[in-house]
């Protein structure tokens with residue numbers, strides 16, 4: 502089955518970060534034809550990008566920091582009749598390819614962007630998704646082995662994008678948001694940030710290989726222990742560095758050493774497997790510290806949070822990521838960097854880096 506044709510992309514992002522998301526898409530597009538342009542309303546939680554190279558860019562979800570999901574747009578519907586939206590949407594979905602027949606879908610999701618206005622569409626999305634999947638099954642257009650997933654993105658009760666994703670090149674969560682339950686016993690909500698980072702920035706095989714019981718980790722800015730809790734839950738030994746107090750149950754686990762020290766000055770006596778860092782500090786200072794640990798071989802893997810400034814957030818992110826890559830290149834090491842603004846991140850992003 503050939504790829505569905507599209508010239509427009511649809512990215513989901515955190516509301517308020519549409520500009521950064523659009524800047525990233527434009528930067529990617531500039532490496533191709535550079536003729537693309539973005540349409541984005543502030544606070545809408547989504548960005549539309551029009552480009553002749555849209556199909557080439559569509560698989561770039563993992564490379565984008567500010568996009569939670571990246572889809573190819575098949576069409577856009579307005580003035581949907583409230584009693585029978587599918588009568589308009591299904592003909593847009595059923596397009597025949599003369600060579601290969603109709604496109605079949607591994608699944609169909611009806612979503613709304615993560616904005617205040619669109620969040621109220623959640624009940625409508627649930628009902629419409631059940632009706633859509635039933636209609637597609639009846640037409641034999643659902644094939645679990647298909648590469649393609651169908652997405653309807655409702656932007657109002659009467660407006661929707663019909664979009665498509667290649668399932669291995671897109672976020673495997675509706676809305677691009679992994680729904681995580683707060684783990685019982687974790688000492689802070691920050692714990693969800695590290696859990697989401699491990700889920701989004703590593704794949705299943707990497708999580709198994711790179712997070713083995715008995716490995717050693719350092720947590721800079723660890724108090725009260727949400728990130729340490731995630732590492733201890735995977736049976737890692739953690740040196741938790743923070744002048745603030747650590748959760749008593751974590752300390753009783755026998756897997757945590759608490760050091761009341763400055764995270765910028767602390768260095769381990771021998772290299773560790775993991776460095777994690779959630780210190781609230783200027784992003785460049787944190788990026789420099791992480792680059793130093795990686796370049797000196799003090800850790801193999803690092804996950805760190807970069808708190809973003811109010812302005813020029815895209816530029817600051819690029820500067821910090823380039824700073825890490827540059828420092829590693831200067832030390833003769835190659836670094837692999839992956840970064841995302843996670844659902845549990847606010848005015849910040851989370852970065853995974855490892856010496857390759």
Ligand SMILES: C[S@@+](CC[C@H](N)C(=O)[O-])C[C@H]1O[C@@H](n2cnc3c(N)ncnc32)[C@H](O)[C@@H]1O
Pocket residue numbers: 688689690691692721722723724725726727728729742743744745762763764765779780781782
């Ligand atoms: C956002 S909180 C960390 C929350 C923690 N990750 C958790 O999951 O519970 C930031 C922490 O960084 C610590 N911090 C800030 N600057 C620091 C420094 N220079 N050295 C060590 N800790 C620092 C603060 O004391 C604070 O506890």
